[in-house]
Every structure is written in C-alpha cells, then in structure tokens.
Amino acid sequence: MENIVIIAAVLVPLLPLLAAGLTAFLKREQRGLSASLVIGAQAIACAISFYLLLFAMVEDKGEPGIVRSFFNFSWLTFGHETLQLGLLLDPLSAGMAAMVSFVSLLIFIYSLGYMHEDRNFTRFFTFLGLFSGAMLGVVLSNSLLLTFVAWELVGLASYLLIGFWFHKPEAAAAAKKAFITTRVGDMGLLIGMFWLYKASGTLLFYDHGAGCLEQTALASMAKIGFCGMALSNVIALLIFCGAAGKSGQFPLHVWLPDAMEGPTPVSALIHAATMVAAGVYLVARVFPIFTATGPHSASLLAVAGIGAFTALFAALIAVAQVDIKRILAYSTVSQLGFMMLALGVGSVGAAMLHLLAHAFFKALLFLGAGSVIHGIHEEQDIRNMGGLWRKMPVTFMTYTVGMLALAGFPVLFSGFWSKDAILHAAHLWPVSQAPFYMAVAAAFLTAFYMTRQMAYVFFGDYRGNAAHPHESPDVMTIPLVLLAAAALLMSLPATPAWPWYEEFLAGKTPALELAALWEPGFLHIATTSLAIVFFGIGLGWLVYGRRALGDVDPLQAAAAPLYRALANRLYVDELYHATLVRPLRGVGYVMAWVDRQILAGIVRAVAWVSFLVSAISNGMDRFLINFGFDSSCDALREYGGGIASCEGGRVQGYLRVLCIGIVALLALVGWLLA
C-alpha cells in the first residue's frame, strides 16, 4: 500500500474516533462545539473514503483479478510470536466505507435538527463519533481480531445509543437486551476466531499468501475434519453466529425491533443502514472460509436456510405491527435475511449490492419516519396518523421513493435490481428451490406491508391527537432528498445491463451490455418479481387504501388469531423469557443461595464444630482430667497451709522450737552416750 493511501485508510476510522474522544471531555452546554467537531471529522472521513473508493477503482491492475492493498502492523509480541493487525483496501471495503461514511454524515446532519432540544445533545454526538469510527474500523480491517475489536465497539456504541434516553426503563432494557443478545452470537465469533487462529496461525485476512483467507490456510482448513465436517465449515459457522447476532438473523433477531427505543437517527444509521449490515459484510469478507470446501458447503447451506427463513418470518411479523418504526425494524430483519440468503447461495455481489441499496433507502425510510414522528409530536402508532401527505409533502415524496425501493418497484428504484439479483441467484441455486420460493413470498409481503404502512400514515384522514402536524425543518428534509436521490441513483450500477458494482467487486472491468436485459433467465425472474410487487401493492391497496382506517386493522377483523400471533411477534420473546432469561436469573439466585447457605454453611459448621470441640475439651480438662490433679493440689494447699503456719515469722515461736529441739537433741546425745 502506498504511504498516502495508508495514511488515508488510517484516518478514516481514526478521525471520528478522535472527535468522539475530544467531545467526551466537553460540558453539556458546549453543544455547538461537540456537533461541529464530530460532523467536521465525519465530513473529512467521508471525503477520504471517496478518495479511497476512487483509488480502488482506478488502481493499476497489472494482472486480472481483485487488487488488494493492505497495511499490517504489529500489536503484540508474546513468546516468539508477533500478532499483527492491519487495514485492507479492496473493492469490497472501499465501497462499504464510502457508503457508511456518507450515510453517517447525512444522518449526523439530520440529527442536528432532530436532537435539537435534547438535554444530552453533546453526548449524543460523542456516541455518534464513536459509532462511526468503530464501524469504519470493521469495514477497513485486515484482521479478524481488529474486526472483532471494532465489532465490539460498534456494539458498545449501539448499546449507548439505544439507551440514550436512559430515563425510560424500556430504552435501558432494550439497550441491555441488544448487547446481551448480540453477545450470544459474539461468543461463537470469539471461539471461531480462536479456532481460526489455531488452525491458520494468523488472524490477518491477507498477508502475501500467508493470510487466513489465502490459499495455503484455506486448503489446510478444508482438509482437517471435525465431527464429520471440514474445519473450515465449523469455523465459518461459528463466525456466522456472530454475524447472525449483529444482523438480527433468526433466532437472534429479538433485539433489533426493541432497539427502536433509541432516537430515530440512531435507528436509521445503526439499526438499519450500517451496523446491522456488519454481519452480512463480515460473512462477505471471510467468504473464502465458507467456500473452502466448495460453493455448496455445509456452512453456506446454513446461511442460505437461516437467511431465507428470516426474510419470510420477519416479513410476516411486520404485517401486523402498528408502530411505524417497528414495522421498519422487522422489514430490516427481513431484508438482512435476503442478504444472507444471497450469500448462502454464493452471490456476494448480489448481497453487497442489496446491502448498499438497502442502506440508502432504509435510512431514508427511517429518517422519513423520524420526520413524521417529529412532525406529529412523538407519536409512533400508525393508527394515530393518516392524511399526512398534505401536511408533509417533502417527507411524503421522499418516503414514497423509499417505500417503492423497499417494495422493489420496477426499473427506477434500486431495490428492484438488487432484490432481483438475489432472486436470480436463489433461482439458480442447484441445491434447493425452497429458499427461492420463501424469498418470493417475503418479497410479496414486503410490498404488502409497506403499502399498508403508506395507507395508514399518509392517506385517508388524519386520526391523530396532536394538533398541527407540520413539515420538518430543512436540516432534516435535505438529507431526505439526498438519500432519495441515492436510492434512485443506486439503480445505475446495479442493472444486469451494466452490472458495474458486481464487476467492480469481482475485479473485472465493467462493460455495458444492453442485451443482458433481454436474456431469458433475467426476464423470467424480472417478470416474476414484477408480478409479485404489483400483486403485493395491489392487495395492500385493496385492503387498506379504499376505506377509512380505524383502531381495528382490517386483517384483524378477518383473521383475529393469526393477526394476534403476528402482532405478538410469534411469541419468540415470550419463549426466550420463559426458557432462557428466567432460568438464567433463577440459576443465579440458586447459586447465590448455595453460596450463602451451603458452602458458607459448611465453613460455619466447621467453626461451630471447633467451638464445640473446644468447649468439650475445656469441660474435660476442668472436670475430668484435672479433677484428681486439682483435688490433690487442694489437699496439698491445705496441708501446706498447716505447715506454713509453723513458719509464722514470730521469733519467739522459732526460739521455742529451737529450745525444744536443743533439749531434745541433748537428751538424745545423753541417751546415746549412756
């Protein structure tokens, strides 16, 4: 990597991080300074990211294939081993970094307006800077360890921002739930990382042939078996655990809808456009491990299956939600399922294309939802909206663009092309057609629930309580317009006629080939998806668009039990609460009890036993063993007293005894001599 590029690549994540570090020291009142520091740093980082993208595009290839520039540096030396971290610039990371920094910048600006009245405005920008820096770290990392480090920091930023309105217990609980649920997946990722380290001896992705994603390491991992599977697949599945947690894949999706407790710009940036896509990005990054044993490896089967299931499952739940942001949240889960499906069937290009397109239109939808919420005074229930297209024209227009893109409306909208690419890839998958049909069903539901949402929010009569719905200020609508433009423009590099992005990813020179649009394979899928979209929107309009909407959803009236089950998110949360959360807490209490009563009890018992023993031995000493001794002592003392009285200290007495003694002695001597 050339020096200037190294510096540029280092600066991209570092600048927002530094800005975050600086603003952490600011006082609550220094709002302007905090925002300008973070936004300024982000703007520079964004400019540099585009420079890097340009660099990756025009870089002299010399040979065919993907050009990767990396820069590794040592972090730790232990034993005789050096652990390196590094940064990597390739088409995958360059495109992702440009998207992340651009969407972040727009949302930072939007936050100026949205968070204007918040007491902790200063801190909000600190957290945003932390997030952006960490996320760009995930994107540009050339080491699974550095990825993991940044990954956890992204999780921290997400935790802090979901719980930003910490005085709300729901927000605090949602933040905790997000961190802990993703940590379940992260434990898998962590173990996968150690296993990868053990198997390949390095955590660097690319290192002149010695990296863990390069031929030597992959070949060795594919050969070793573990429980009937190739080691590469075991490691890949463990890494996928982490990806599934971050990207809200079933069964770890439960945190993402709750994360909507955070401020809307956060939902847009972190829980729709960028962080939740990190899981998809990670799988795309370590894709060579997934394919080490071939394009239909066991690990990829799992990815495809879980992706397709999640896409359909979340789309179903989205149909019966009434919170404008939760609908979008389930739609995000569903779309991430699409991306995982694309990866599973082997198309990194389609997955990444959908990731980028989705980032723009989903950020747009969330910011639009934020604008709506802002305009009708913090109301989020779509049953209390309606008729807003008149009051909020800019929001309405841009939201429509986002909605059509998400629904996959043909030709003009980026979502159409990217979703088509996924359907196409799923259709060509030789293993099974089930994921394809699940994706088709999910696509239909997407069009349906988005039409439902549009009907509830923008059409009909206004049903809300807040007086005077109003359009949002320019600082909020301009990002909407820019994102809407991006949602449209992203179509350009995405069509089969000029598949610029996919070719760029694959390291090929893109060529314009209009004939590709008439290819029967493409046409077949395109017409299918066209039909689905029209059917979904049409049915949605039929059910929701032609009548005055009230508190009871027409679907609820038609099929109450089904609607109730969907509205309750198919009871997954309740299931986890009963089977995991409460038992874990219970085990904690049991352990605490065991500790206090049993283990500490044993110690107490030992203490009591020693007291008892000492009391007994005391008694024995006094009354048993010492008894004879004591009594003889007493007797001795008594007699001693008698004897002692002889020696009372009176001289007369002594003399008397002495006289008697002498007399006696003389008598004795006399008797002896006689």
Place this chain on the structure above:
Amino acid sequence: MSNSLTILTFLPLLGALLVVLIPARKTVLLRAVGIVITLAALAFALGLAFQYDRAAGGLQYLEQRAWIPSLHIEYYLAADGLSLLLLVLAALVTPFALFALGDRSTKLGVGLILALETTLFGTFTALNFIHWFLYYELSLVPAFLLIRMGGSAKATAAATQFFIYTLFAGFAMLLGFLAIHQATGTFNLSELAGLAHKAKLGHALSAAFPGLPWINLLVFGGIFAGLAVKVPVVPFHTWLPDAYAEAPAPVSMLLTGLLSKMGVYGFLRLLIPLFPGLMQHLQLPLFGFALVTIIYSALAALGQKDLKRIVAYSSINHLGYCLLGLFAVTATLHGPVNDRAAAMNGVLLQIFNHGLTAAALFCFIGFIERRSGGLRGLNDFGGLRDAAPVLAGLMGIALFSSLGLPGLNGFAGEFLIFKGAFALAPLPSALAAIGLFVTAVFLLTLIERVFTGPLDAGWLTFPDLTVGERFTVAPAIALMFVLGICPQILIALFNQTVLHLLP
C-alpha cells in the same frame, strides 16, 4: 549486590513508623505522609521496572545473605518480570486506596496500609520459602485489622473468618514445605525449581517418606489448598464476599487489587515450578476447579443484590481465567511454546488489569456509599446517571473494562489467555466462554438498575464526583485506555520472564 529491593520493601514500613510518631489528630499530615511515601515507593518500583534488563529476563536485583543457616533459611530477594509487574501493581493500588480513603484517613488506617504494602513487596520478592511465608502470613495482620475498620459486627466476623481461614490454609502450605525441606534440605525456591525441573523433587520426597506412597500428592495438596484459599478457587472462596463487602471500600480495593494476587503469584512461583508433572497428571480436576470457579462465581454474581458482593464474585470469576490459563499451560508441558507463552502472558496481564479495574470499581462503590449513607444495594438506586453523569460515565468505563470490552485493559489479557488456552485445551476454554457471557449479563444489569431508568426521588440531590474524587480515579481510567490500546507496554516487561517460567 544491590539493596534496592530491601529499600523498596522497607520504605513503607518506615513510613508506618513515621505515622506512629505523628499525633492522631493531625489527619491531614498523616494522609500526606502516607501518600508521599507510597508515591515514592511507586516511583522506586517504576524505576526498577524501567531499569530491568528485559531482553535478558530472569531474576535480577539479587540479594542473598545467610539468615538462620542451621535451618537453611536465607535472606534471599530477587525480582523478575513477574515480580516487577506485581511490585508496580502494589505500588500503584496502594496510593490509589489512600486517595480513596480521603478525609476518613486515620492514624491506624494509614499506618496499617503502609505496613500492608511492605508485606506485599516482601511477598513478591522473597525467594526463600520461609522468608516468603513470613511476609505472606504477616500480611494477614494489617488486613485483618483493616477489614475490622468496617466497624460493624459483621465486619468483625468477616475479618475473623478471613484471618482464620487463610491462616489455616497457610499452615497446610507450611506443612507441605516442611516435608519438602525434610526431603531436600533447602527452602530456596530457585533450587527447588531446579530440582523439580530435573524431576528429582518427587523422587526425593518419596525417598524421604517411604511409608507414605501418596506423599507427593499430599504435599501438592497442602500447598494447593493454601494458595486456593488465597486466590480464591471455588469452593474455598466463602471468606471473600463477606470480607470484601464488609471492609471499607478502600480496604476492599487493597484486598481485591493486591491480596488476591498473592495467590496467583504463589501458583506461578511456588506450585507450578515445583510440581509441573503432577499438575499435568491432575489436569482434569484442575480444569474442573478453574471452570467451576469461572462459571459458578459468574452465576453467583448474577444472584447478588449488593454492589460490593457483585464485584467480589466478579473478582473470583476474573481470577478463574488466570487459573484456566495456568492449568492449560501445565496440562501441555510439551505443547507449542507460543501458545503456552500466550496463555501465560495473558495470565500476567489479567493479574495486573484485574487489580487495576477491580480496585477502581470498589473505589466507585465507595464514592456511592458515601453519598447514600452506606446504602449499596442493587435496587437502592435508579437513574443516577441523571444526577451524577460523571460518576456514571467513569464507573461505566470501569465496568466495561471489567466486562472485557476491546480497547480497554480487560480485553488483552483475556484474549491472550483464551488464545493460548483454546489452542492447548479447546473444550475447557470453550466452556469458560460461558463466564464471559454471564459477566456481561450481571454487569449490564448493574448499570441498568443503578444508573438508568427514572431518577429515584430520594436521590434528586445525589452529588456528582468532586474534583478530588475525579483526580483519584483519573489515573486508573487513563491507564485502562493506555493498557487497552497498547498492552505491549506490560508484555514487554515480562515476556522474557514468561519464557523462563514456562514449566
């Protein structure tokens, strides 16, 4: 022959004597003397660490004098990377605790803390068993009296329990070493390690006690029990939560930051060098101890309602990872040297980082207690972040450091332990990851209950950290970042020593 280690060891004791001479009412002066002396000791310890020849490694600053030759007791001091790491930690945490003691400094408190520092320095440098044991056991006296300063009847009971429990364990260890002395005629730890290295120690023991076929296991068991109580290893831990919870917070800082490290140090200095073969043989039960310690203590922490007890159990959990790393190293005597060095380096990092972080956490809990009039229940608060944002932010950093967040100090040690241990013993390491998960659950629950939610009406005027308190914790927080981003600072100090220490 230099005298630097002797000077360092007795510097705090000198301070304690000075404190004895100062009238009790001059608390400011007492505190100043304590702080100056401990900071001087810190500078001295840092100086030794900087001057230490890292490339050579091994024992340096040697002092060896005859003491009681007839009993083979020498005055034998030296320091390697491991000793220096712990000297620096002790020298760092002691002034931290004195600062945290703040205006509650008393003559007795300052004097005892200084005396305790001397026993710690002595423990971490003495290399003749009797010499070492003297400091090891003497440390109990100031610790006992300091815990009693908690004042309540419970504190007295906890102190007594702590004293008797650890003293008793110490006797088990002493008996073990007397048997070793009987067999080998030396108390010199370096010589004993040399004998063990040549596999002569076991034979010597068997030969000396022909009637006792289990003598090796017996001696090992005695020493293990002595250290296990100190670390502590579950189920020998029951003295710990009571002691940590009932002692005044600055004392808990010393207990968790330093005294618990004596146990791990003992493992590294006494047990592993003397019984590597036996420990490899016993790897299954040892891994069992490590895993039970890690998982059981994490789950028990989840069930606690008292902030101090949560951090106390979390301390047991963190030291459990040290055990995992150590036992992974002893289980694979012929394993790849880099993996073993990784685990061992990780253990040493973890010792230091846990000492720093746990001390900081107890310091914060002390700050909370002072404001709440002694309340420290998990459910006694709510929304404190609103009233005391700086306290919430800084304590949050310490909590995430404890949780092992990358970028803060806790991560690097755990990463290296798991890196090494997973390569050496995959199954126990994978199971131990459960502990990492549960740790996140109880620490985030702590944050949720104490700092978030609506501000409890009783705490509307809960004061934020004072300037003095901010300066007290600032160095610790700064170190968490520095050591998180650049753990090589510490590893460079002891990597060579680790290679020497690997059995």
